[in-house]
Amino acid sequence: MTETVSGGERLADQAYRQIRDLIVAVELAPGTPLDEKALSARLGLGLTPIREALRRLTLEKLAVIYPRRGTFVAAVNIADEARLSEIRVELEGLAAALAAERATEAQRAELVELADALVHGSVQRVDHTGLDARVHRAIYAAAHNDFLEASLNQYLNLAFRIWNLSLRDRPADRAHTHSQRAVVDAIVKGDASAARKAAEAHLRDFTAQVRSLVHPR
Structure with a gap:
């Protein structure tokens, strides 16, 4: 049982x-x-x-x-971040576009609430990344594709662990939170094209920031 x-x-x-x-x-x-x-x-x-x-x-x-x-x-391999991001950029964009088309009113309201909390909340790393992950997971659920949601959640777990390990002593970047809000705004408006572009840009910008900190020139 x-x-x-x-x-x-x-x-x-x-x-x-x-x-x-x-x-x-x-x-x-x-x-x-x-x-x-x-x-x-x-x-x-x-x-x-x-x-x-x-x-x-x-x-x-x-x-x-x-x-x-x-x-x-499991051990963490920082080099995995680049490979994970290659996959996530494509799938995050797809999930955001599908969410713009398929999210229920309740899911749109939840995304707005989470995005507001992210933008106005704590910049402490542990608080920020936990809430950021909730926004991502809510977008995956709103896409209404179980296979896509399962894949993205696994990649999110692996990527966020690398980021938390690499950035744990640094406060959250407000520009990152506002770019995540742009994704949510596009989803709420039902603009699939804008949601896809915003999600791709959000992830590309942040992963570039992580790499610059982990592997400074």
Whole structure:
């Protein structure tokens, strides 16, 4: 029988989401052991959903299993950022365009609320990137394409972990938040072409900024 919590969410999904967010935020640093009993105690969840979550995280390359040693947070390769961005630019643009065409009124309202919070909220890295990720995930959901949403969420997790590790001591860039707001504005207006262009520009500009900081000339 599938274990669920209030609201119908599976316990394994809850465990996955919480452990994923700890890894992406680098609260669980690369190389950290993912001990099932310790995670169970920390999250207040049973061992079965923890194990299912860890299996899923290994498939998404956020965790790695070493025989006879256990499961660990996967290492970060900064060079992966460029390869991830090549894919994400194309798919983020597609998701934004589809969201402009398919988002419900409730989803448009949610995007406006999240974008407002992002623009006017904290510039502390941990606060900003967590909210920024919520905006991205809301856009993916509004595209109403399960395959696209699943792919983009996996790439987002990997990319944001690199960014959080590289930029954790730097405040958020307000220009970045305003370019994300431009994506949301185009989606809310139903302008698919403008949404695609804004999403592509948003990602290209930010990844260029990250690379300039990680690999200064």
